[in-house]
Amino acid sequence: MKRLVDPKFTLLSLLLLCTCTSLFAQMLKGTMYDAQTGEVIPYASAGVKNRSRGGIADRNGEYTIKLSGLAPTDSLVFSHIGYATLIFRVSDIDTAGRLDVKLVPRATSLSEVTVSVQREMLMLGSDKASSRYTGWGDYSSSRGRTRGLQLTPDKLPFKAVTFACRMKEMTFDSVKMRLNILGKVKGEPHLQQILQQNIYFNIYKDAKWVTVDLTPYKIVLTDTVVLAVEWVDAWMPAKTAGGNSCQLTIALGKDMGYFYERNTPNERPVLRQSMELPVMYLKGYKVGSADK
Incomplete structure (x- = not known):
């Protein structure tokens, strides 16, 4: 029926x-x-x-x-x-x-380090560029996109005093980036941001080397970390406003290591072995008893 x-x-x-x-x-x-x-x-x-x-x-x-x-x-x-x-x-x-x-803001405490004597400056990362590159181009969809590499200090603890990055092409009027330093945090399965303050820096048209003074942030590394830069904003020349023709790219080197990439803040990032890593580095020194 x-x-x-x-x-x-x-x-x-x-x-x-x-x-x-x-x-x-x-x-x-x-x-x-x-x-x-x-x-x-x-x-x-x-x-x-x-x-x-x-x-x-x-x-x-x-x-x-x-x-x-x-x-x-x-x-x-x-x-x-x-x-x-x-x-x-x-x-x-x-x-x-x-x-x-x-x-809600949370209370933060920065470790105090006092520089009292001349230190042997060390470099983590690479300053040798090839003809290859990685980077960003589309203004609207690039916010939050992050590229970087894994660093393992030979001497610990390591006090970072300078960040530097080698541009390949930069045709925006300016781009605002955010520095990321990610490491292992107890109880967390994935790498976490270890910086306690936002570190923004601007890259201007036709820039080559970009450097950031890190001494105000008192960054001390105690283990392997990922060093990366994150696109947060951009300003285009008037003639291309509304278009996607501008480019920002970072030079790649020929060092073997681990390449870090993430396209949105909450997705699981990729850390893959590569022979072409972004040309960026930290300079600093090993923290000794005289600095504490």
């Missing part, structure tokens, strides 16, 4: 299906703020845990995350150096509207 279907039930099912489809087909947007000062936080990370979704907020603290294809159990992660990380399940938020996020 043919079974009759209640038209009201069919209509209700279609409405529910459309609701579920629209829920995960939209873009979640919002602004990230400092919970204490109320000021916007530029370049904070906003994405989906272990997925290549999201990126970093723009210079006005605004972020966008594509929700299509996500499960209700997926986690949205909002983080920034110097702030406590916030994590929300997709099922716990109102995806139909904006989600403005307030990050």
Whole structure:
């Protein structure tokens, strides 16, 4: 006998299906703020845990995350150096509207190191460039994209005083980058940011070598780390504004080691063996008893 279907039930099912489809087909947007000062936080990370979704907020603290294809159990992660990380399940938020996020600053303590005598300067990384390169080009999708290499100091602890990187091509008016130093943290399965402050630096058109003074940050390495640079913003020449023709590339060398790459802040990064590593390095010295 043919079974009759209640038209009201069919209509209700279609409405529910459309609701579920629209829920995960939209873009979640919002602004990230400092919970204490109320000021916007530029370049904070906003994405989906272990997925290549999201990126970093723009210079006005605004972020966008594509929700299509996500499960209700997926986690949205909002983080920034110097702030406590916030994590929300997709099922716990109102995806139909904006989600403005307030990050709470956390107390930090920097180790004190006093330079009292001349030190033997050491270099970690490479300063020899080949004709090969890696880098960025598209203004809109490059924010959060990170490239770097693994470093193992011969002498520990190592006090970093200078960072340097060799550009291959730079045709933007300027690009703002963020330095990353990642290491092992007890209880965490993946490499974590060990810097306690954001270290931003600008690269200007036609730049070759870019250097950053690290002495104000009191960075002391005690183990193998990953040194990397992250694209956070860019300004294009007026004639190419709105286009994607500008380029920023970093020279590659011929040293064997481990190449680090990550395209969004919350995806699992790749650390692969390579004979072509980004030409970047840290200079510093071994910390002795006289420095403590």
